[in-house]
Amino acid sequence: MTSRTVKLLADAATPEDLFHGQWQGRPSKLDAFKPYLDDRWNQGCTKAWTVWIVPLGYQGSYQRVRAYFREKRLSPGPVTARPPSPRVVARWILRRPESLAETDRLRLKAVLVHCPELDAFTGHVRSFGQMLTEPQGERLPQRLDAIRQDNLPKLHTLAAGIDRDRDAVIAGLTLHWESGVVEGHVNRIKMLKRQMFGRAGFDLLRKRVLLYS
Known part of the structure; x- marks a missing residue:
């Protein structure tokens, strides 16, 4: 028996104190x-x-x-x-409500009951998630107004940033066209440039880009 165990037994005032360890x-x-x-x-x-x-x-x-x-x-x-x-709470909030297990749904509900700010934040996250997965760009102004009505300073900053490019964001949430193909070509060109470790001139980079295509 170690000295630590002896001290624990000697200092215990009640039997329940012996179970802390x-x-x-x-x-x-x-x-x-x-x-x-x-x-x-x-x-x-x-x-x-x-x-x-x-x-x-x-x-x-x-x-x-x-x-x-x-x-x-x-x-x-x-x-x-x-x-x-x-x-864990962030993972629950970011998932679709219908995909949560019953126990996770109950645990998230218990957390939100004790934190009204997080409850409001969860509602905004899920509303934006719905707009991202379903083309509903026309609802963006309404959602931004709802954010400003809650005392959530971080989301107010986000709303102000979206407002600066509101037309572009609405178009991105409404139209079926996207810039994914262009972004893919840009990433490919950047990869080829990095492979040369900054020692390739324009002519060599141009040939590699054309041959890689």
Whole structure:
């Protein structure tokens, strides 16, 4: 037994203090389903056997679910799921709502309830995503006005930048033509130029571009 373990046992005031250590905070198969369990708990389902999460994809044991409900029941303070990382939340927001798994949808809902600014931001992101995937350029002025009504300074900067080229952006979101082919040729020419490490003159570059075509 190490001196650290001895000190932990000696300083423990309650039996619960002995369970704080390297095992705390480890990921569990139940973590992704805790927001759903929290919602069911708030709805009055305080018994583990009344909540069936296997159809949602849970592959853990029933004992884990029962232990989580027991912890909520005996804890003096509220026990809730750990918040997801910003990267995970960003991935949920950028995906189509219908493509999210049920557990991810519930976890995102729990995050947005506690952050009205992020909730408004999510609505704007999804509206712009719809305009990008479906030709709806005529809705751009309406969406820019909606952004300005919310207290989201970063999006205000984005809206101001779009306003400077509003006609071009509307055309890009409405018309079926695109500059993808031209951009591809420009990238190809840049690649050929980089391959010469800056030592090729115009004549050689011209020949390489023509032969590469």
